[in-house]
Amino acid sequence: MDLLSMTSARTRSEIRPVLWDGQSCLLIDQTALPGSLRTVAIETSEQMATAIRTMIVRGAPAIGVAAAFGMVLGRREADPAQPLPHLQKVASLLRSTRPTAVNLFWAIDRMLAAAHLDSSVAHLEGEAIAILEADIATCRAIGDHGLAALPATPHRLRLLTHCNAGALATAGYGTALGVVRSAHRAHRLERVWADETRPRLQGARLTAWELVQEGIPVTVIADTVAAHLLGKGQIDAVVVGADRIAANGDVANKIGTRGVAILAHYHGVPFFVVAPWSTIDLDLADGSGIAIEERSPEEVRTIDGVVLAPEGTDFYNPAFDVTPAALISGIVTETGVFAPAQLGAALRR
Numbered sequence: 242m243d244l245l246s247m248t249s250a251r252t253r254s255e256i257r258p259v260l261w262d263g264q265s266c267l268l269i270d271q272t273a274l275p276g277s278l279r280t281v282a283i284e285t286s287e288q289m290a291t292a293i294r295t296m297i298v299r300g301a302p303a304i305g306v307a308a309a310f311g312m313v314l315g316r317r318e319a320d321p322a323q324p325l326p327h328l329q330k331v332a333s334l335l336r337s338t339r340p341t342a343v344n345l346f347w348a349i350d351r352m353l354a355a356a357h358l359d360s361s362v363a364h365l366e367g368e369a370i371a372i373l374e375a376d377i378a379t380c381r382a383i384g385d386h387g388l389a390a391l392p393a394t395p396h397r398l399r400l401l402t403h404c405n406a407g408a409l410a411t412a413g414y415g416t417a418l419g420v421v422r423s424a425h426r427a428h429r430l431e432r433v434w435a436d437e438t439r440p441r442l443q444g445a446r447l448t449a450w451e452l453v454q455e456g457i458p459v460t461v462i463a464d465t466v467a468a469h470l471l472g473k474g475q476i477d478a479v480v481v482g483a484d485r486i487a488a489n490g491d492v493a494n495k496i497g498t499r500g501v502a503i504l505a506h507y508h509g510v511p512f513f514v515v516a517p518w519s520t521i522d523l524d525l526a527d528g529s530g531i532a533i534e535e536r537s538p539e540e541v542r543t544i545d546g547v548v549l550a551p552e553g554t555d556f557y558n559p560a561f562d563v564t565p566a567a568l569i570s571g572i573v574t575e576t577g578v579f580a581p582a583q584l585g586a587a588l589r590r
């Protein structure tokens with residue numbers, strides 16, 4: 242199975258980080274990129290939990306899709322006569338992997354609901370495949386809505402992005418990078434400025450890899466450079482992904498996003514959050530209640546095994562931060578672009 246394209250006649254540039262071959266879930270190992278394009282075959286629910294926790298697969302929609310197949314693998318492990326107790330245990334295991342991205346919990350809940358209707362392997366497999374395929378279609382719609390929302394400029398657009406909200410973070414095409422792909426295909430894009438995004442470097446390692454694959458001009462910058470470029474008028478808009486959006490439009494996303502939003506606001510540059518409805522958590526009134534994952538200090542202390550600070554130094558490694566709704570120009574979804582304050586009404590239509 243070619244992870245760079247589905248079985249259907251798609252171009253090689255269609256990156257698919259999560260695929261199902263009927264027996265196992267094939268993941269692009271994102272910890273190995275950009276050096277090597279490695280596939281990991283996940284055959285048990287435990288292996289899937291580990292893959293999510295160690296960020297072999299990462300990105301809010303992608304870990305939701307992966308967890309859905311983790312539930313299929315869990316169903317195959319269960320007592321066929323009474324599968325639901327084991328499925329509940331697998332659901333708890335998968336929920337425990339990462340706390341911030343709501344897509345993980347949304348997908349697990351959807352698979353459990355499907356199992357209560359029909360707990361057959363075939364039904365759960367069909368549900369997980371439906372989640373995967375819907376996400377790709379959703380990202381394509383998001384890309385086109387986002388393109389329409391970008392500022393009209395006499396020149397081609399210079400877009401800044403943070404972390405990786407690309408095909409690798411979804412089932413394919415990407416959210417923020419979906420907008421980038423749509424802009425590129427419409428010949429409206431000059432370049433993407435990609436924050437390297439310390440400490441896991443998703444921008445340098447993953448966003449750059451995706452865009453280079455497709456011949457989309459990308460320049461990686463240290464996270465500290467964005468202010469300089471905004472001050473020089475080198476950025477026309479910012480597009481970022483999201484891991485959880487509260488009902489009032491506050492957004493949890495990769496650490497550093499809040500700072501970029503503040504900079505963009507100061508410089509009068511539009512700041513778009515790009516995410517499917519499955520990332521919106523209407524049960525959460527505002528961002529103050531969003532659980533922020535804290536990852537190992539080792540991720541900050543070292544790069545490729547090289548220690549960056551003296552013994553005795555403490556390290557703090559929150560993986561996400563919350564951007565207030567007031568700093569967000571628009572939330573780009575598969576059904577259109579909404580002001581943060583419009584979200585609740587728009588979803589309840």
Ligand SMILES: CSC[C@H]1O[C@H](OP(=O)(O)O)[C@H](O)[C@@H]1O
Nearest residue numbers: 299300301406410482483494495
């Ligand atoms: C398409 S949303 C991707 C979202 O997830 C990333 O976090 P991580 O790499 O830790 O899974 C980052 O927040 C992206 O914006």
